[in-house]
Amino acid sequence: MDKGLQNRQAGLSEILTKDESSLLADWLKEMSGSVRRSDLIKESELRSESALFLKLLRQGVDSGGYDIDGAAWQPMRELLAEISRSRAQQGFTPTETATFVLSFKKPLFKAIRTRFEKDADALATELWSATALLDSLGLYTIETYIKTRDAVIRRQQEEMLELSTPVVKLWDGILALPIIGTLDSARTQVVMETLLESIVKTNSKVAIIDITGVPTVDTVVAQHLLKTVTAARLMGADCIISGVRPQIAQTIVHLGINLLDVTTKATLSDAFRLALQRTGLSLGRTSNHTAQKTA
Amino acid sequence: MAVISSETIPVTSEPDIVFVRRRVRETAAQIGLSLVDQTKVVTAASELARNTLIYGGGGAMQLESLNGPRLGVRLTFSDNGPGIPDIQLALRDGFTTGSGLGLGLGGTKRLVNEFAIESKVGQGTKIIITRWK
Ligand SMILES: Nc1ncnc2c1ncn2[C@@H]1O[C@H](COP(=O)(O)OP(=O)(O)OP(=O)(O)O)[C@@H](O)[C@H]1O
Ligand SMILES: [Mg+2]
Numbered sequence: 001m002d003k004g005l006q007n008r009q010a011g012l013s014e015i016l017t018k019d020e021s022s023l024l025a026d027w028l029k030e031m032s033g034s035v036r037r038s039d040l041i042k043e044s045e046l047r048s049e050s051a052l053f054l055k056l057l058r059q060g061v062d063s064g065g066y067d068i069d070g071a072a073w074q075p076m077r078e079l080l081a082e083i084s085r086s087r088a089q090q091g092f093t094p095t096e097t098a099t100f101v102l103s104f105k106k107p108l109f110k111a112i113r114t115r116f117e118k119d120a121d122a123l124a125t126e127l128w129s130a131t132a133l134l135d136s137l138g139l140y141t142i143e144t145y146i147k148t149r150d151a152v153i154r155r156q157q158e159e160m161l162e163l164s165t166p167v168v169k170l171w172d173g174i175l176a177l178p179i180i181g182t183l184d185s186a187r188t189q190v191v192m193e194t195l196l197e198s199i200v201k202t203n204s205k206v207a208i209i210d211i212t213g214v215p216t217v218d219t220v221v222a223q224h225l226l227k228t229v230t231a232a233r234l235m236g237a238d239c240i241i242s243g244v245r246p247q248i249a250q251t252i253v254h255l256g257i258n259l260l261d262v263t264t265k266a267t268l269s270d271a272f273r274l275a276l277q278r279t280g281l282s283l284g285r286t287s288n289h290t291a292q293k294t295a
Numbered sequence: 296m297a298v299i300s301s302e303t304i305p306v307t308s309e310p311d312i313v314f315v316r317r318r319v320r321e322t323a324a325q326i327g328l329s330l331v332d333q334t335k336v337v338t339a340a341s342e343l344a345r346n347t348l349i350y351g352g353g354g355a356m357q358l359e360s361l362n363g364p365r366l367g368v369r370l371t372f373s374d375n376g377p378g379i380p381d382i383q384l385a386l387r388d389g390f391t392t393g394s395g396l397g398l399g400l401g402g403t404k405r406l407v408n409e410f411a412i413e414s415k416v417g418q419g420t421k422i423i424i425t426r427w428k
Contacts, residue, residue, distance in 0.1 A: 247335075
């Protein structure tokens with residue numbers, strides 16, 4: 001570490017130690033004007049968060065320099081992650097969340113100015129590093145905020161996926177899976193697993209996959225359907241694909257997808273009739289067989 | 296021939312592909328393509344968008360509606376990916392370097408009226424398709 005950097009850190013560290021209480025007071029005042037959302041967060045909570053931030057900022061500066069990715073900044077990163085997470089859940093905007101960190105600039109700059117009044121060079125350097133440091137902490141806050149939001153959205157999406165792929169038991173031994181909406185890879189995976197699990201659970205012999213609600217059947221969707229049909233077959237169940245509209249049928253032919261091994265029907269009720277026949281047929285055949293024998 | 300409208304849509308994620316399909320469908324409906332032809336061109340767009348994303352490492356689609364002598368939609372997919380070394384081979388049904396069915400390119404060609412492909416190894420790929428009313 002070069003000498004200059006060491007001096008700078010010493011300067012900032014000293015300010016953070018000596019002026020801690022006035023910094024905290026100024027900062028809280030600053031926030032009450034701009035970022036404090038008394039509707040969303042309690043004063044006492046904000047005070048303890050701010051005090052902890054100051055403490056960890058000093059620790060970070062003391063031991064690890066200004067690279068907030070380093071190990072010395074681990075506790076600070078944890079605090080900011082926690083703050084972003086709770087702010088995201090409490091309904092703060094990303095700007096309001098990052099302003100928690102950024103609003104500390106004003107009191108800190110004031111303290112730096114007072115201390116380096118007589119040394120313009122040192123003042124400039126000090127302000128520059130302080131601003132860079134707080135900016136990177138602010139950005140880190142935004143990043144975690146967004147990650148939290150993404151995770152929440154993803155979870156909701158996953159929940160919706162499961163909701164929107166209900167497997168319906170139509171009859172003893174007959175399942176139906178009406179698929180509605182876009183079949184992308186993630187969703188198809190869920191659909192396929194849900195269907196296969198239900199086949200086992202209900203010991204079904206026929207599964208109807210209804211694609212009336214699927215707007216586009218391209219090669220990827222077709223491949224997923226074919227895989228599902230094959231897997232179901234391995235488990236002893238026949239699949240019927242229903243809801244193949246005329247325009248979809250034509251497109252599938254042009255794409256060159258081979259669905260010859262798969263039973264398809266135009267409507268769900270056609271498919272259901274066939275499924276009944278299939279489960280019924282085997283019974284019928286046995287009784288026919290018996291009848292012939294006795295005759 | 297006149298271009299009635301033109302827009303460029305990024306193709307850099309799965310949700311982008313969904314959006315591509317939606318815009319192509321809207322445009323195809325606007326110029327009055329039949330339901331079957333709408334479905335054909337939307338499916339073709341879906342194939343090319345996915346190739347752009349998976350093999351081209353992302354890119355963009357230009358969506359144009361054309362007038363004269365007939366109405367039509369023209370889609371131009373471009374990426375700066377690795378390019379296609381052997382176009383004839385890539386067009387062959389069943390050929391894939393990934394885990395697909397290998398029907399995307401050949402199928403697309405059969406779904407549209409005009410199909411043009413330019414690709415340079417190491418530079419990227421550009422595919423232009425047109426479906427006329
Ligand atoms: N934009 C592209 N950049 C580089 N290579 C491409 C591009 N598009 C297609 N290819 C190559 O051409 C091959 C054939 O493409 P095609 O779309 O026909 O089949 P696929 O994508 O492998 O499978 P499918 O489309 O049936 O799911 C691909 O496997 C890939 O190697
Ligand atoms: Mg493809």
